[in-house]
Amino acid sequence: MQIKISNLNYYYPNSNRKALDNINLNIDDGEFVLVVGYSGSGKSTLAKCITGAIPNFYGGKIGGQVFLDGEDVFKLNQKNRSSLVTMVFQDPEKQILMNKVYREIAFGLENIALDEGTIKKRIWESLEFCGITDLYDRDISTLSGGQKQKVAIASALSFMPKCIILDEPTSQLDPISADEVLNIVRKINRELMINVIVIEQRVSRWFDHIDRLVVMNDGKIEFSGKKEEAYLSNLNAIEDLIPSRLKLAKKIGIIEYPKDSRSIKIGLKNIEFKKITREEKKESNMLEVKDVKVKYESKTAVKGVSFNLKKGEVAALIGANGAGKSTLLKAIMGLLDYKGTIILEGEKIDRLKVKERAKYIGYLSQNPNDYITKDTVYEELLFTLNNFNIQDKSIIDEILKKLDLYKHKDKNPRDLSGGEKQRLALANTLILKPKLLLLDEPTRGIDVNIKSEISKIIRDLSRDGVSILLITHDMEFATDCADKFMLMFDGEIVDIGDSRVLEDCIFYTTEINKLTREFISGVFTFNQFLNALEGNR
Ligand SMILES: Nc1ncnc2c1ncn2[C@@H]1O[C@H](COP(=O)(O)OP(=O)(O)OP(=O)(O)O)[C@@H](O)[C@H]1O
Numbered sequence: 001m002q003i004k005i006s007n008l009n010y011y012y013p014n015s016n017r018k019a020l021d022n023i024n025l026n027i028d029d030g031e032f033v034l035v036v037g038y039s040g041s042g043k044s045t046l047a048k049c050i051t052g053a054i055p056n057f058y059g060g061k062i063g064g065q066v067f068l069d070g071e072d073v074f075k076l077n078q079k080n081r082s083s084l085v086t087m088v089f090q091d092p093e094k095q096i097l098m099n100k101v102y103r104e105i106a107f108g109l110e111n112i113a114l115d116e117g118t119i120k121k122r123i124w125e126s127l128e129f130c131g132i133t134d135l136y137d138r139d140i141s142t143l144s145g146g147q148k149q150k151v152a153i154a155s156a157l158s159f160m161p162k163c164i165i166l167d168e169p170t171s172q173l174d175p176i177s178a179d180e181v182l183n184i185v186r187k188i189n190r191e192l193m194i195n196v197i198v199i200e201q202r203v204s205r206w207f208d209h210i211d212r213l214v215v216m217n218d219g220k221i222e223f224s225g226k227k228e229e230a231y232l233s234n235l236n237a238i239e240d241l242i243p244s245r246l247k248l249a250k251k252i253g254i255i256e257y258p259k260d261s262r263s264i265k266i267g268l269k270n271i272e273f274k275k276i277t278r279e280e281k282k283e284s285n286m287l288e289v290k291d292v293k294v295k296y297e298s299k300t301a302v303k304g305v306s307f308n309l310k311k312g313e314v315a316a317l318i319g320a321n322g323a324g325k326s327t328l329l330k331a332i333m334g335l336l337d338y339k340g341t342i343i344l345e346g347e348k349i350d351r352l353k354v355k356e357r358a359k360y361i362g363y364l365s366q367n368p369n370d371y372i373t374k375d376t377v378y379e380e381l382l383f384t385l386n387n388f389n390i391q392d393k394s395i396i397d398e399i400l401k402k403l404d405l406y407k408h409k410d411k412n413p414r415d416l417s418g419g420e421k422q423r424l425a426l427a428n429t430l431i432l433k434p435k436l437l438l439l440d441e442p443t444r445g446i447d448v449n450i451k452s453e454i455s456k457i458i459r460d461l462s463r464d465g466v467s468i469l470l471i472t473h474d475m476e477f478a479t480d481c482a483d484k485f486m487l488m489f490d491g492e493i494v495d496i497g498d499s500r501v502l503e504d505c506i507f508y509t510t511e512i513n514k515l516t517r518e519f520i521s522g523v524f525t526f527n528q529f530l531n532a533l534e535g536n537r
């Protein structure tokens with residue numbers, strides 16, 4: 001399908017800031033497009049214009065045109081729009097409305113009034129194409145993050161559109177599930193010749209597979225061109241291609257710059273990997289977790305976990321989707337009942353309820369919408385301070401500036417972009433200056449600049465003696481700020497390793513990436529991983 005966007009300008013209702021500023025963009029038939037750009041740059045807004053959700057659903061002031069194969073999308077009805085383009089949203093949870101997989105897919109198709117026979121056929125075909133026919137009558141609540149994402153994609157595919165737009169399709173997934181989703185998306189593009197538009201913060205995962213790169217900045221298109229042109233034009237966005245690899249590789253002089261766009265070749269010969277010993281400032285324990293078990297109705301999700309976290313220590317909890325990471329964090333926060341003992345600064349806290357724990361422990365959940373209750377960003381933080389009787393309000397501006405949210409101070413939090421909401425949730429956690437911070441995927445939907453800012457904040461907090469336990473699938477971020485890794489597999493912590501060693505060796509060559517993936521998914525332990533790396537040097 002050809003997509004032609006001309007002179008597109010857009011203001012959200014009650015906003016005097018242009019969310020899209022004179023967009024002109026042409027996308028060719030069958031192209032695989034990656035749209036990148038900083039958080040709040042307008043990526044999702046552009047996508048909503050292509051689907052016609054803006055202005056049909058969102059309202060606001062719009063100028064310019066979007067043509068899909070010559071049809072003016074703003075003038076089409078929903079049925080016709082969805083036969084041209086469908087979208088998979090940032091958070092598959094939000095998109096999923098029904099409890100069973102087949103009901104979910106049927107629901108969308110019933111809405112456009114297809115007959116029963118066609119609906120059945122479409123459900124089956126789309127599940128089969130995505131390789132998930134076995135999920136047909138599964139309860140959606142029992143699916144892993146990766147499986148939910150595949151269901152959302154199958155659902156988008158069942159409309160048999162000419163274009164599918166995916167907003168951050170892999171940012172919540174562990175590397176193996178992310179690869180599976182990537183393969184499905186590629187297959188949709190290659191075999192069905194459907195245009196695919198992927199919106200992401202990071203270029204690296206998709207770059208090899210795309211035809212066109214679009215870079216957005218402040219509501220404008222900063223760049224649109226074939227991938228090869230993107231390389232030649234020295235874009236900042238390309239810097240994001242494996243930034244830590246570049247940084248480290250430059251440092252130890254093993255990088256060979258890419259001659260073609262497919263690979264960055266890195267030689268590993270003659271390199272001495274040093275084990276750096278950083279000063280040991282962390283003596284006493286902040287957190288002691290002893291034999292903690294958490295059971296849901298039908299399933300034990302955490303099976304007797306024990307570990308310590310010293311004062312000022314930063315630990316990254318990694319592992320596949322469904323390993324039990326979020327459940328463990330919720331138990332420490334007191335949000336779930338558990339067996340076992342949790343000790344904070346030498347005191348047992350098992351009897352403390354969430355509100356009491358919240359005086360000492362900051363918790364950031366996976367869903368930034370959990371934190372939104374007030375009408376402005378400022379009031380949201382003020383409310384938190386008042387709730388805990390904190391008189392000094394100057395910290396609000398300080399933290400808003402630090403997280404680049406100051407300009408949105410008076411905005412309704414519901415109108416923030418995905419990454420902005422996530423930062424607001426983080427601000428809400430940091431503002432209470434907790435002793436222990438529990439962060440469930442703090443960099444989800446957050447661009448590279450803000451990510452390095454968050455990593456800096458984490459290191460600053462650690463220097464002040466705050467201990468941090470964070471869940472992440474982003475290994476680069478984790479190596480940037482964590483002191484140790486804890487690998488969780490099927491409800492247990494199967495290994496704990498020093499991240500400084502990892503930091504020195506985790507990134508290089510595809511072979512090692514493969515090992516890393518196997519390591520993360522629990523195929524082998526930390527020591528086996530290091531041994532395997534040894535063998536590769
Ligand atoms: N419903 C809304 N009402 C008012 N402003 C909005 C609304 N949705 C988004 N915005 C604003 O429009 C701008 C662009 O948002 P958009 O969601 O398109 O960004 P994005 O590039 O997709 O960001 P992210 O990567 O963080 O998801 C942001 O400044 C955001 O605050």
Ligand SMILES: Nc1ncnc2c1ncn2[C@@H]1O[C@H](COP(=O)(O)OP(=O)(O)OP(=O)(O)O)[C@@H](O)[C@H]1O
Binds near residue numbers: 144298328
């Ligand atoms: N409310 C619940 N009721 C029943 N089972 C649940 C519930 N929440 C989670 N589970 C199950 O417990 C297991 C652990 O889930 P958890 O969310 O802790 O995993 P995770 O490691 O955080 O995964 P992800 O990386 O996808 O966030 C999974 O099998 C999940 O399906």
